[in-house]
Amino acid sequence: MGKILKFSGNNIDRLEVQRRDENWISDKLSDPDSKVIVYNKSKVLVKKIFSNITLKFIPLGDIKSKGIEPKLILVGDLSGEIYLATDLNDFADEKVNTILSDGDEFIDCRTAGDELSLSQGGIISQSKSQLEWNRKNGFCGICGGKTNGQRGGQSRKCLTCETEMFPRTDPVMITVVSDGDYCLLGQSKGRLSKLNIYSCLAGFVDQGESIEEAVSREIMEESGIKVKNVNYYASQPWPFPWSLMIGCHAEAETNEINYDEHEMHSVKWFHRDEVLDALKESNDDLSVPGSIAIAHHLIKAWATKEV
């Protein structure tokens, strides 16, 4: 097993075999004892005790007793208990609030993934992505007919032309490019929450492209730098809405920056010492992403000469 980053480390058994039995699934989707992971408008329900948060699971019977009939997916089995998930975005907030107890709160999933245990963050990446995929695929891309969830939400089938569709995962390459003691970091447009924050260059892998080809193309497009020796480092599920970040290191073959001003606000070379200070949050001129993001781990591995 390689590096386990936030949003991976999910210990749930996804019940691949049991999912083939639609009668078994419909039993679990109506069992009042099944535990439900609850979302509201893509925020996840947690229990907050002082500053400590854990995912809040509500028995299905308790949700239904408040007059709410949720649309459910089957997440899987954890320690002999069945877990389902729902997003209550079709219900008015006043109605949703009736299922909450003291300390229960809906929070954004990025914060939740950062603060929850690794395994609970992993449950979010599985359930949030799958709920969103089901919600956005209610109609067939071939004939426009209505689709129906199958296998507890792991596939959908068109009721008209019977086309089957399966949840997507979008691969995104993210790379630290180095040239000796310097590394290449950038600021993409529209992400300027802090003016001095720089991160790895990243982009979606195109169709018909290997990871190495995607790295070479994206780095050239975003910075004008030609790269060689692309090496895989680690990956991370990123449930916004369903990406898989593929983290790499690469070496620069050229060093003159010529970045795409349409996509990038700034791209620069930074010395290892500046980056080490930024990782210690003691550099006023440079900040790097926090440890929730694979970018942090890629930058740190290069700066500390782990790779």
Ligand SMILES: [Zn+2]
């Ligand atoms: Zn169809």
